[in-house]
Amino acid sequence: xxxxxxxxxxxxxxxxxxxxxxxxxxxxxxxxxxxxxxxxxxxxxxxxxxxxxxxxxxxxxxxxxxxxxxxxxxxxxxxxxxxxxxxxxxxxxxxxxxxxxxxxxxxxxxxxxxxxxxxxxxxxxxxxxxxxxxxxxxxxxxxxxxxxxxxxxxxxxxxxxxxxxxxxxxxxxxxxxxxxxxxxxxxxxxxxxxxxxxxxxxxxxxxxxxxxxxxxxxxxxxxxxxxxxxxxxxxxxxxxxxxxxxxxxxxxxxxxxxxxxxxxxxxxxxxxxxxxxxxxxxxxxxxxxxxxxxxxxxxxxxxxxxxxxxxxxxxxxxxxxxxxxxxxxxxxxxxxxxxxxxxxxxxxxxxxxxxxxxxxxxxxxxxxxxxxxxxxxxxxxxxxxxxxxxxxxxxxxxxxxxxxxxxxxxxxxxxxxxxxxxxxxxxxxxxxxxxxxxxxxxxxxxxxxxxxxxxxxxxxxxxxxxxxxxxxxxxxxxxxxxxxxxxxxxxxxxxxxxxxxxxxxxxxxxxxxxxxxxxxxxxxxxxxxxx
Numbered sequence: 372x373x374x375x376x377x378x379x380x381x382x383x384x385x386x387x388x389x390x391x392x393x394x395x396x397x398x399x400x401x402x403x404x405x406x407x408x409x410x411x412x413x414x415x416x417x418x419x420x421x422x423x424x425x426x427x428x429x430x431x432x433x434x435x436x437x438x439x440x441x442x443x444x445x446x447x448x449x450x451x452x453x454x455x456x457x458x459x460x461x462x463x464x465x466x467x468x469x470x471x472x473x474x475x476x477x478x479x480x481x482x483x484x485x486x487x488x489x490x491x492x493x494x495x496x497x498x499x500x501x502x503x504x505x506x507x508x509x510x511x512x513x514x515x516x517x518x519x520x521x522x523x524x525x526x527x528x529x530x531x532x533x534x535x536x537x538x539x540x541x542x543x544x545x546x547x548x549x550x551x552x553x554x555x556x557x558x559x560x561x562x563x564x565x566x567x568x569x570x571x572x573x574x575x576x577x578x579x580x581x582x583x584x585x586x587x588x589x590x591x592x593x594x595x596x597x598x599x600x601x602x603x604x605x606x607x608x609x610x611x612x613x614x615x616x617x618x619x620x621x622x623x624x625x626x627x628x629x630x631x632x633x634x635x636x637x638x639x640x641x642x643x644x645x646x647x648x649x650x651x652x653x654x655x656x657x658x659x660x661x662x663x664x665x666x667x668x669x670x671x672x673x674x675x676x677x678x679x680x681x682x683x684x685x686x687x688x689x690x691x692x693x694x695x696x697x698x699x700x701x702x703x704x705x706x707x708x709x710x711x712x713x714x715x716x717x718x719x720x721x722x723x724x725x726x727x728x729x730x731x732x733x734x735x736x737x738x739x740x741x742x743x744x745x746x747x748x749x750x751x752x753x754x755x756x757x758x759x760x761x762x763x764x765x766x767x768x769x770x771x772x773x774x775x776x777x778x779x780x781x782x783x784x785x786x787x788x789x790x791x792x793x794x795x796x797x798x799x800x801x802x803x804x805x806x807x808x809x810x811x812x813x814x815x816x817x818x819x820x821x822x823x824x825x826x827x828x829x830x831x832x833x834x835x836x837x838x839x840x841x842x843x844x845x846x847x848x849x850x851x852x853x854x855x856x857x858x859x860x861x862x863x864x865x866x867x868x869x870x871x872x873x874x875x876x877x878x879x880x881x882x883x884x885x886x887x888x889x890x891x892x893x894x895x896x897x898x899x900x901x902x
Contacts (some may be wrong), residue, residue: 416483421822421835423467427488429798433875434868436489439519439790440750444511445503453495458503460491462784465500466791467818468896469810472773473497484824484833504780512779516786521603523793524576526873526889527880533572535757536597538565538588538618541771548778553585564781566770566780567593569600570760572614572753574883575796575807577789579758580770582782594627601633612636612737614754620734622679629736636751639732641686644676648731652687653838663748664693671744684739686747688731764856767810768792800879801852812837819857866893 397410414839447454464479464486476497495503540557541564543550550562563585569578581596601609612634615624620637628635639645639689652659652670660668661780668691675682733751742750765771768791773784780801792810799813822835839845855878863871873891 391716393765410886413675416824418482418484418822419820420464420468420482420818421833422818422837422849423464423485424488424822424833424835425849426467426795426798426817427485428853429858429875430681430794431803432860433872435519435523435794435872438522438868442515444515445507453499453503454492456489457486457491457493457495458500459787460486460489461500462787463493463791464494466769466788467814469767469769469814471769473501473773473775476500479626484822501775501780504775504783505777507783509618509782512758512783513786516783517603520577520579520786520790520793521600522872523790523797524571524574524876525580525608526869526891527876527884528571528604528608528610529890530884530887531611532614535570535572535576535754535760536568536590536593536613536615536619537570537595537757537761538567538590539761539765539770540565540585540588541582541765543585543774545776546773547774547776547781548707549582549584554588554755555585564778565592566761566785567596568760568764569597570757573756574880575756575760575763576793577764580782580785582778582785588618589621590615591621594624598627598631609633612735614751614757616754622676625683625734625736626680634736634738636733636735636737636747638751639674639734641729641732644674645732647733648672648674648685649687653730654743660689661745662691663688663745665749665752667748669744669748671739674732683734684736686733686735686744688733688748688751689729763809763811764788764792797857797876797879800854802848804879804882815839817842817849 387879397408398407399406416626426650427436439459443455443459445458447455461476461479464482465476468475470476471477474497476494480494480496482494526599540553540555542555542558542561543563544561547562547564549564551566552560552562555561555563565583565585565588567581567583567590569580571578572575572848579596579600581593583592610633613628614636615638617638617640619625619635620639625635641649650670657668657849659669663669668689670687672687674685733747735747737747755854761770769788770785773788774781795810795813796807799808799817802808802813802817816839819839820835820837820841822833825832825834837846859871859874863874866874869891870893873889874893877889877892
């Protein structure tokens with residue numbers, strides 16, 4: 372085997388060349404499809420992600436990349452420094468390719484087309500990126516990224532919107548800072564980090580993430596980061612209300628929301644007093660429950676638990692009996708075996724009752740007139756989309772990786788992932804305004820494509836060849852979007868970056884905005900979106 376890998380040296384003059392192949396010479400090879408000739412081409416720049424040029428056109432039109440580099444806290448001294456643009460450009464290309472480890476960065480170092488499109492001089496190694504994340508001061512870097520994450524969506528937050536807050540667990544397998552054994556339902560006993568995250572509901576746009584140790588999974592630990600994030604927004608851009616699961620239904624969290632006059636909708640754990648309230652409401656009879664639609668029923672009440680400073684509004688939610696009847700002979704789950712009193716003083720099984728399933732108890736500070744009882748079940752059920760955010764960011768965007776011994780680089784990389792995924796998700800809305808397209812499908816369709824760069828007469832061309840099943844439809848859609856961006860840049864050349872970005876958001880989110888125009892768009896911009 373070693374003989375096959377040894378260098379083939381040049382033969383002396385006059386010796387037969389049959390055994391050697393020149394690097395620039397084509398050689399024959401036989402395949403099941405017949406004889407072909409292979410030849411190395413090291414002079415033509417190529418890439419497998421040929422469609423990224425259109426995404427970079429989008430970044431240029433909105434000024435996102437330019438703004439990110441203007442106040443970047445990564446600085447090098449001397450001519451041998453890697454350069455902030457080279458480092459962050461490498462990170463962007465890595466994240467867009469779905470990487471989750473620093474070692475994967477080496478896979479993009481052969482790309483000769485996309486780095487120059489970002490103004491990069493070169494791609495850097497995994498070690499350079501890892502050292503660069505350690506080089507950025509943590510607090511300065513997080514403030515820098517939080518600002519850009521909010522800037523990517525803040526013009527649209529002047530309209531009513533809902534804030535989803537939640538936590539997720541990232542298991543760790545080394546000796547990382549903050550790796551502690553805490554709440555970890557998937558891998559009990561495994562040290563982990565806890566990601567406290569904030570999202571714009573229904574848009575799947577991240578507003579940032581705070582990484583804490585595995586023991587700090589309770590919702591109260593994420594409040595500091597949440598108020599820092601909202602503190603960067605004017606009060607007129609704050610959410611209409613916030614939603615969270617039972618991890619946020621505690622006195623400390625609710626009191627902070629009430630002090631800041633931000634309404635909330637949380638779920639309560641089934642503590643003894645909550646169970647007593649359920650028994651009391653069930654005993655009132657079926658006629659007290661209101662039809663909330665979609666097979667659900669709700670009942671309004673009030674509750675003051677031990678340790679609460681005041682009585683709060685609660686809404687009980689259950690599945691309508693006619694939608695999911697449960698017979699007496701059905702197998703009983705252990706958490707449904709509590710005995711409830713009947714009107715005749717006897718007991719009957721919760722699972723054999725004329726209604727089925729567990730009753731959820733919601734606590735809220737929302738106004739009863741604006742948000743009646745029957746609206747609360749649907750409002751809370753829509754929070755389930757938050758779990759899809761975690762699945763996509765962890766499994767498709769890299770939140771499950773990019774781990775180092777120090778926790779500060781982990782925090783910076785997690786927020787970079789959130790920022791770049793926001794950019795991509797907004798870009799994909801050019802092609803589908805009504806639905807969110809996850810990265811597992813949108814990246815192969817709108818990134819992949821073999822491209823080569825040619826130059827003739829001072830004009831640089833990137834020729835893209837699509838291998839996607841729907842390549843013709845994709846090419847047609849990309850041409851249309853690219854033409855819109857080119858037209859916008861031709862008219863908005865003298866506009867500020869903020870004005871251009873507000874116009875782009877108006878175009879991308881026009882279904883969500885209901886035809887409204889964002890305030891930062893110049894009055895004459897309607898010509899761009901007419902028709």
